[in-house]
Amino acid sequence: MLKHIGIVGVSPEGAALFYRQLSRAAGHLLAPNEQPVLSLHNEPLSQYIDAIRKDDWHAVGSLLRRSAEMLARCGARVCMTPDNIVQHGVYLAEAGSPIPWLTMTDLVAAAIEQDKRKTVGIVGTKLVTMASTYQTKLGLKGIHVLAPEAKEVELLDEIIFGELIYGTARPESRSAIHGIINNLCSRGCEGVVIACSEVPLIVSQETSSVKLYDAVDILAEGAVKYAAGRN
Numbered sequence: 001m002l003k004h005i006g007i008v009g010v011s012p013e014g015a016a017l018f019y020r021q022l023s024r025a026a027g028h029l030l031a032p033n034e035q036p037v038l039s040l041h042n043e044p045l046s047q048y049i050d051a052i053r054k055d056d057w058h059a060v061g062s063l064l065r066r067s068a069e070m071l072a073r074c075g076a077r078v079c080m081t082p083d084n085i086v087q088h089g090v091y092l093a094e095a096g097s098p099i100p101w102l103t104m105t106d107l108v109a110a111a112i113e114q115d116k117r118k119t120v121g122i123v124g125t126k127l128v129t130m131a132s133t134y135q136t137k138l139g140l141k142g143i144h145v146l147a148p149e150a151k152e153v154e155l156l157d158e159i160i161f162g163e164l165i166y167g168t169a170r171p172e173s174r175s176a177i178h179g180i181i182n183n184l185c186s187r188g189c190e191g192v193v194i195a196c197s198e199v200p201l202i203v204s205q206e207t208s209s210v211k212l213y214d215a216v217d218i219l220a221e222g223a224v225k226y227a228a229g230r231n
Contacts, residue, residue, distance in 0.1 A: 002036040003227040006076030006099065008067040009042030010083035013167045014197030018082035018216050025220040029228070036227040039074045041067040045165075048086060052127070061092025072098040080104065080223055082216045084128045084195045107222040108193060108215050109137040117191045119144045120213070121184030123177065123203075124195035126157045134193060146189055152180045156196075164198035174202045185210045 005022065009015030019040060026035050043063045051059035064086065068079045080102040081090065087105050094101050112120060120138070122129050122145055129147045138145050148156065159173045177199065181192050191211040194200060205212050 002030075002034060003077040003229075004037040004039065004075045005223055005227050006068065006071030006074070006079035007038065007040040008064055008071070008079055008081040009040055010048050010081055010086050011045055011165050011197060012042065013165050013201075014083050014216075015040060015042060017197055017200065018220065021216055021220040022223060025217075025224045026227075029221070029224050034228070036224065037075065039071050039076050041070045041074075043067060052085065057089050058092060060086050060089030061095075064089050064093035065095075065097055068093060068097045068099055068101070078102060078223070078226060080219060082197045082219055084124050084133060084197065084215060087128075087133050088131075102219065102223055102226055104215050104219040105134055105137045107218050108134065108195075108213055109141055109143070111218050112138060112143055112191065112193075112213055113141045115191070115211070117143060117211075119146060119188050119190055121146045121148070121181070121187070121189035121192040122195050123148065123156065123180060123184075123192060123199060125160050126153050128195045129153055129156070134195060145193075146184055146187055148180050148184065152183065156180065160196055160198060164196070164201055167198075167201065169202045177203055178207065181208060181210065 043066060047063055071079050076099055078100050090101055090103055122134060135145045155176055163169050163173055184192055191213055194212055194214045197216045200214055
């Protein structure tokens with residue numbers, strides 16, 4: 001029997017995109033009569049933003065755990081969040097959680113290792129690109145992570161927080177993010193981690209000449225396989 005999957009939303013736009021990608025992954029990997037039950041719960045985004053600005057990761061973990069508890073009451077047997085910015089809080093949320101968590105960073109690291117990439121770039125918010133969210137997991141596997149240049153990091157933050165989390169993107173923002181990815185490639189990256197759940201609104205493998213590791217897509221596929229007992 002398939003496990004009931006719980007989605008812990010943070011950014012409403014990111015959670016909605018992940019729900020769609022999870023449904024697509026299930027449709028691709030499973031038969032029509034084998035589709036898993038999906039449930040979504042979120043606490044207000046503003047509470048997460050306030051906690052992150054205060055560097056209060058215990059509060060972030062508590063918010064995530066509260067959603068896990070609600071999802072467990074709905075019948076979910078595993079949960080995950082597609083939001084890269086709160087991944088540090090997942091480890092705190094796991095303590096006392098009534099159901100297990102799937103961790104996006106672990107799945108992304110495994111995918112890159114399997115492809116034998118040695119240097120990858122990363123695109124996301126400043127808190128993700130300049131911190132250890134992915135760098136530690138990948139570094140332990142001998143994979144070097146290159147962050148965008150300082151001005152590009154600031155520009156990414158402006159685009160993500162000013163446009164993408166609201167589901168919009170100006171043409172110049174699309175061009176800017178593609179330019180950042182191209183610059184990472186020119187610095188020697190063999191692939192780029194898309195470490196923001198909203199960036200796929202304007203970036204896809206079809207529009208990129210380099211291998212993209214979309215963290216949300218990888219999480220969706222991993223969740224479906226877990227629900228089906230394949231890993």
